[in-house]
Amino acid sequence: MDDKYYIFSYRPRGDYDAQSKYFFVGTHCANEFLDIIKHDPLPLFNPLIHEQGNHSPGNSNSSGSKDKALIHPFNRELLTATNMLCISWNIIPETRLESFISFTRRRPDNPNYNGIEMFNRIVAKDARKRTLRKMIDELRETNDLKEMRFDLLNQHLDMNGIENHIG
Known part of the structure; x- marks a missing residue:
């Protein structure tokens, strides 16, 4: 299994x-x-601090360091945030989420500023009106999650006067 x-x-x-x-x-x-x-x-995404029976040190969310080295830190935060939203909402990244994930992966070294603004609008539609940070904190109550920071995403939204639903 x-x-x-x-x-x-x-x-x-x-x-x-x-x-x-x-x-x-x-x-x-x-x-x-x-x-x-x-x-x-x-690339693999693992939000857990350790995997049962297969501990690998570090805070990598991909299968290899090559992936991490090529992606801009802004885009890495955006993809991590997207993965966490999908986990929190228990969804497959369809349509709009898929479109900016694909765009971000095709241009990993260019920060996807339009993508974060679209993603932020998607998070705003949470039925319980939670920020992404609140969703992650709720998941953390029953899971041993890595620390995830979205400083670059938050900074971009705040600098552009956009209501921040990331947190």
Whole structure:
């Protein structure tokens, strides 16, 4: 039984306007799928301080240091925030979330300022009117989570006079 899962999104070949569809697979299946399509391993996100039976030191949220070195710190915060929102809301990052995740990954060294503003508007729609920080604090009550800071995201929103729903 796997304790790690991948979410893959896909669209019918040639129909780039079609809405993405999703499927989940365990690590073994995901690795075989990536081998078939000749794709490099995907970055992993682990918000827990340690993994049961497989402790790896550090505060990395990707599978390799290569991924972390290439991504701008602003974008790293944005992707971490997005992952935590998906965990908190128990959702798959569809449509708008997926669009700025893809944009951010295609241009990892350029801060995605439009993405944080869009993400902030999405967080504002929380049914319980929580900030992302409050959602993470609630998850922390029953999980041993890493410390996550969103200083660059908060700074951008505050400097531009945008109501901050990140926290």
